[in-house]
Amino acid sequence: MQTHFTIDCVVYSFFEGDLQVLLTERNEYPYKDWWALPGFFVGNLEEMEDAVKRISYELTGLKDVFMEQLGAFAGVKRHPQGRILTVAYSTIVRYDDVKSQIKPVTDYMRQAKWFPVKELPELAFDHKEIIDKSLQKLKSTVNYSTAVYELLPEKFTLTQLQQVYESILNKELDKRNFRKKIANLGFLKELPEVQKGVSYRAARLYKFDKRKFQKSFGVE
Amino acid sequence: MQTHFTIDCVVYSFFEGDLQVLLTERNEYPYKDWWALPGFFVGNLEEMEDAVKRISYELTGLKDVFMEQLGAFAGVKRHPQGRILTVAYSTIVRYDDVKSQIKPVTDYMRQAKWFPVKELPELAFDHKEIIDKSLQKLKSTVNYSTAVYELLPEKFTLTQLQQVYESILNKELDKRNFRKKIANLGFLKELPEVQKGVSYRAARLYKFDKRKFQKSFGVE
DNA sequence: TCAAAAGTGTTGTGCATACACCCATGC
């Protein structure tokens, strides 16, 4: 058989202390006026990875770094107009770089907006299920992937890093134990700089050292 | 766009001390005479999970137990006649139940045959890549899934269990440490029976206790 | 009695957890 074939992106970012997901407000039937994952049809000769890049680029103006396929969703009833197979991917963009640039570029959607994963609106299609699965995967791989570092600016404090872990794992972590663990991993490079513009003791800044990461996990 | 849409199954079994994969010999172009994963087109109103069940049933006469989606493969060039999107699944059948029943049921393939994963022939399409990815996933989840027990007969010895682990992880394990670990997990029920028909000391038989497994990992 | 595999304990190491106080800074 033949089927329509789309890509849906779970685009993550991190700001205001929360893990956030980018959603679009649909301007077309079905599910007109509902919030949905940004998704598009894939071009005839377009590789899926390129389609994901294109979609996050068109929506955010940025090149994505982290990209992971989540799986195919093809329930016969997932789309009211007949089966449409979608392949879900997750991507991550740095909020600092993208802040003021989020805007929809097609007529299919009215606006794009970040939502904290803790407070998602009701979603079109099976997109809630897709996000749940994506979060579950993110959670289970958080220790072995670069995702947390893609979510942070290039230079970050240990407290920021801990906040990212906490919002992905959805639980609080002990500060001392967390720092011990991170120090053990040895992926971070301590910078000779500290935070600026805070009205309390400025925190040390760190940088992710990708080479050391790859040494630990075997280059992939 | 629209695309053709198939399911490919990585069907595992375990015998002769090795993890084995079921392959079919193609009788049609493209890749006529090549070995390939058993795969079929999905029916218009057929759910993917049902298609997987149907395929493993048609090839082995058995109902599969373990089933896991691996992901979508949709490279523009993966099929010489234009893009065909395939969703790969892995399934497991018990060799004891299936031994003498493997036979192809369509004209598209000449025969079905088990191959040890250590000695695969050259494969059609991107099926090597699919198997590699599936093995990698099996490896990384072996401790948290029921897969190993689906690969064994209902009653099994600890040595058999260890062999399954070893062939999935592709490395040798220490007997004492392995047994300690398994005992700790607490999923196994010791039976009042021992092995029969061996010319050396008969080993104790065990059974997998699914309820205890689910208690440990939270029912899913 | 021999061959083959079954079965069994101890020790060291590293990692996760629990837990509370002083320090530096800007205002």
Added chain:
DNA sequence: GCATGGGTGTATGCACAACACTTTTGA
């Protein structure tokens, strides 16, 4: 000087790795 978050150490338990010998059985 005070409010705010930054930064630090120790003790315990558990999972994992290394390592070798005795026991049981059938032939």
